[in-house]
Amino acid sequence: MELNFGKAIHTLGPSLWGGVGIVLYITLSGFFCALAAALIIAIGRLSKNRVVSRILSVLIELIRGTPLLVQLFYIYYVIPTLLNGILAMAGYETNIQLKASTCGIIGFAVNYGCYMSEVIRSAILAVDPGQREAGLALGFSEAKVMFHFIIPPALRNSVPVFGNYLVMLIKDTSLLAMISVQELLLRTKTYASQTFLTVEAYTLLAVVYLLLSIPLSQLTGILERRLKRMP
Template sequence: MNILGQLHFSEAAKYLAPSLLHGFGVVVEATIIGFFLATIVGIFIAIGRLFGWKPLKAFLYGLLEIVRGTPLLVQLVYIYYVMPLLINLIAGMFGYKTDVQITPLTAGIAGLAINYGCYMSEVIRAGIVSIDNGQTEAALVLGFGRYETLFRIVMPQALRGIIPSLGNYLVMMIKDTSLLAYVAVNELLLRTQTFASQTFYTIEAYTYLAIAYLILSVPLSHLVKFIEYKLSSASR
């Protein structure tokens, strides 16, 4: 039996490709915005844990434990389905009638930003701690403020060491955008599932899905390795 003869890759590509191209845009949008927000969240948590008041440190530590102790998929579902209900419930307790709704893409980006921000915060915190404390002391003696020293002296040097790790998180985030399908974001996976269920081209559809993610992630992975190589060469 000729198995390949029963497959319809060319026909599947004809109808699936335009949909996947739209899915590419959603994945890129979610990744870029999510990574940007995750970086901000990571910097805030790292600085808060290093220099914040004790109540803030305790709160951030608890947040890290919750986020790292639950799967990303559960967090996405919680943000999309539960958070609007909680907001409406709390508003009702104070006499306000609200009907808060979170769009699928907004919930997806928020979930990625919070989850990855918590993990990236440890990398950023380690990068800050790795800088010789003598430079901070010298800057303070020269009249720099505490946060001016942090952002003008320490952070630029710390970034050199943490950029490769952040790049790896970016590659991981691209692949994790597939989880957004479970909160109704019409990205690559959801589009492929819809196409496969309508046409029964299951093998063809999911093969093209895998190729689509390879096209996104493999070049970026090599770019991250190239940047890491250049940074390591420059530091020698």
């Protein structure tokens, strides 16, 4: 078997470079949306309102109990159909369609948000109770104590775990090929089927993912060490 990595790099390389931009956009958008969702869910889970807490608990179990790929399919194919059907029953003829990349961001935000919410919730519960007591003693309300005294150290302590989730998310973008997002895997599959340079194409794909993931892991480690030196 004769390998031709030079040709693969020359012809597939530019396409993969274009896919990197899409992957980074979806990864970062999905991660920060997931972080915001995780914070909201974690606070809701700790709420004294048992109805809200219970609803969010059920949501987390539903998300953790189904594969991410199934959730992406559901958002991409099912939700627009349901919305069109509901509006049709109300007398409105619509043709709602969601962009595949938007569905990817929503899917990652919901899925990773639920997982990361448990990290934040545990970190909040692990914060020294004296922080809350000090805030209340200074005359702050419960909400201000939460956002000024509890959440900042909780998020800081969660950085290593968040870094791991970010690396996982950048690799999970390969699932978006199943809903036709022109990311790295789909571009590689198309190229390999046209040129039959299967070994070369998928080897390049693996290298690109390594080049994306390893620096993120290193940056997370640097950020973690700097945060540990903070008072």
